[in-house]
Amino acid sequence: MNPLYADHVQRLSVNGKTILWNLLTGRHLPLSPETLESLESCLPGFPPELQGVVKRLRDHYMLAAGPPPPIAALIPARSRLALLIADKLWLADPNQARTGGHAWKKFPLSPEEITLWRACNGSRTTAAAATVAGLALDEAEALLLRLSAPTTQAIQLRERPLDRRDPALERILCPDALPGPRSSDQYGSTGETTLEAWHQRISAGEVHFDNVETTVAHAFGLPHPALGGQRYGERLHDIFEDRGWLQDQVVEVGPGDGELAEAFLTRSGGRVDYLRIDIAPELLATQRRRLPQTRERLGSATRLPLPDRSVALLFSNEVIADLSAVPYDADLPAVGAARDVAERLRRYRIPAASGTQLYNLGAWIFLEEIARVLKPGGVAWLSEFGSPEDPPEEAVQLDHPEVSIHFGQLLVVARALGLEAALEPMGEFLRFDARAFQLWRGSYEGLRAWFRSEGRDLAARAWTPESLPPGGNVEGLLWVPLSEVGAGPLLSRFWCLCLRRRP
Numbered sequence: 001m002n003p004l005y006a007d008h009v010q011r012l013s014v015n016g017k018t019i020l021w022n023l024l025t026g027r028h029l030p031l032s033p034e035t036l037e038s039l040e041s042c043l044p045g046f047p048p049e050l051q052g053v054v055k056r057l058r059d060h061y062m063l064a065a066g067p068p069p070p071i072a073a074l075i076p077a078r079s080r081l082a083l084l085i086a087d088k089l090w091l092a093d094p095n096q097a098r099t100g101g102h103a104w105k106k107f108p109l110s111p112e113e114i115t116l117w118r119a120c121n122g123s124r125t126t127a128a129a130a131t132v133a134g135l136a137l138d139e140a141e142a143l144l145l146r147l148s149a150p151t152t153q154a155i156q157l158r159e160r161p162l163d164r165r166d167p168a169l170e171r172i173l174c175p176d177a178l179p180g181p182r183s184s185d186q187y188g189s190t191g192e193t194t195l196e197a198w199h200q201r202i203s204a205g206e207v208h209f210d211n212v213e214t215t216v217a218h219a220f221g222l223p224h225p226a227l228g229g230q231r232y233g234e235r236l237h238d239i240f241e242d243r244g245w246l247q248d249q250v251v252e253v254g255p256g257d258g259e260l261a262e263a264f265l266t267r268s269g270g271r272v273d274y275l276r277i278d279i280a281p282e283l284l285a286t287q288r289r290r291l292p293q294t295r296e297r298l299g300s301a302t303r304l305p306l307p308d309r310s311v312a313l314l315f316s317n318e319v320i321a322d323l324s325a326v327p328y329d330a331d332l333p334a335v336g337a338a339r340d341v342a343e344r345l346r347r348y349r350i351p352a353a354s355g356t357q358l359y360n361l362g363a364w365i366f367l368e369e370i371a372r373v374l375k376p377g378g379v380a381w382l383s384e385f386g387s388p389e390d391p392p393e394e395a396v397q398l399d400h401p402e403v404s405i406h407f408g409q410l411l412v413v414a415r416a417l418g419l420e421a422a423l424e425p426m427g428e429f430l431r432f433d434a435r436a437f438q439l440w441r442g443s444y445e446g447l448r449a450w451f452r453s454e455g456r457d458l459a460a461r462a463w464t465p466e467s468l469p470p471g472g473n474v475e476g477l478l479w480v481p482l483s484e485v486g487a488g489p490l491l492s493r494f495w496c497l498c499l500r501r502r503p
């Protein structure tokens with residue numbers, strides 16, 4: 001046997017990576033095959049160039065050399081992906097891969113074991129925790145071994161007191177989630193994204209943004225301290241008002257379930273003539289049920305059913321990633337939708353990237369439509385995830401291909417169309433208080449799994465301790481600032497494009 005592996009150190013393979021796993025401590029370390037091969041071939045005498053690796057391995061109790069770690073003196077640290085709910089432990093399941101989040105499972109504990117779990121506070125040793133729980137040391141150790149096993153990953157045993165936000169305790173090692181399912185009608189003949197048919201199939205509009213895709217607007221659709229107690233749509237209304245953009249007539253393109261529109265209209269005192277344009281019949285109907293006083297048109301952002309120079313204020317929140325993105329390589333003959341990309345790259349003098357890249361053709365066409373329909377002095381506002389300079393990328397976790405936005409290229413297109421254009425991070429535009437807290441994504445997932453097991457659901461909101469629906473005694477929830485991910489998407493990935501047609 002290779003002396004690297006004592007009984008308590010195993011070599012596992014997860015997602016094609018090699019992992020050294022200490023079965024006593026739950027500490028584990030992925031190593032490249034080359035590093036492991038060097039170690040295996042050199043042991044037991046380590047050459048100097050491997051000392052750094054060896055030290056790291058020793059720090060993680062991975063080394064076979066020497067006796068196994070004394071569990072009694074080690075400090076048990078609880079995984080952040082474990083919640084104690086109503087006397088049951090809920091764990092993210094390391095054995096199941098799931099798209100867009102973890103699967104969760106229940107792990108039964110006896111009352112004594114629950115006391116031990118609670119006693120594991122990140123600073124007590126195993127021996128001290130066993131004393132607090134009134135358990136014999138060997139009983140406590142046996143439980144901790146079950147909890148630190150690769151199939152559980154609820155505890156890690158540490159040499160030193162815990163760093164409160166140690167990243168190793170906020171993830172588990174599990175099979176890679178498969179990318180979201182795709183259907184053939186989500187791509188055109190030259191690989192461009194085409195979501196018209198997918199939008200026709202949307203059903204259950206009321207819960208669509210909890211179950212299928214969550215937007216920032218939906219996550220902050222309830223009054224939130226990060227918005228001074230306002231809802232997203234109310235804050236958007238106030239910012240438009242502050243900037244002098246507000247008009248008696250507004251057009252919203254892609255209003256989703258109408259929640260933003262409802263908050264916007266409430267804030268305006270109902271004085272605004274509100275036209276909704278959407279491509280999804282079910283969402284249009286959901287908006288209508290919520291806002292019967294508003295007008296609607298079934299139509300597309302890329303063919304706005306509006307006359308030229310007719311709109312004073314148009315906005316569209318988290319829609320343009322749905323519009324067609326087209327792969328194009330300037331060194332290859334352009335066919336199909338790629339021809340439209342090539343022609344616009346020339347027209348707008350956007351340099352083509354080398355190799356194949358996605359281009360946000362649908363968003364460019366939307367800008368052309370905006371330039372057509374805006375009145376002189378009219379304003380348009382678009383928000384979406386993306387970046388000022390990174391190439392567009394398809395988000396793989398959803399059940400449909402959304403593509404991030406290259407906002408730098410959108411700025412060029414907008415200006416070439418004669419629009420004044422400025423880009424602002426969404427957090428700054430909407431004056432989010434980044435210090436405000438929300439429920440961490442991992443905690444939300446666990447809590448939602450438990451709610452569902454009880455026949456209830458937990459909406460995908462940026463929950464705070466005050467707003468979280470009552471449910472029972474839950475221990476282990478993690479509250480994080482908005483710079484970290486909550487139930488909704490990561491705010492810092494979102495940008496706002498502000499456009500104005502010159503008077």
Ligand SMILES: C[S@@+](CC[C@H](N)C(=O)[O-])C[C@H]1O[C@@H](n2cnc3c(N)ncnc32)[C@H](O)[C@@H]1O
Binds near residue numbers: 323
């Ligand atoms: C991701 S949802 C955003 C919903 C809402 N604005 C929000 O922020 O929660 C995208 C919305 O745009 C609509 N949409 C997608 N493609 C569209 C298109 N080509 N033309 C008009 N609406 C579209 C969808 O039906 C949906 O209402």
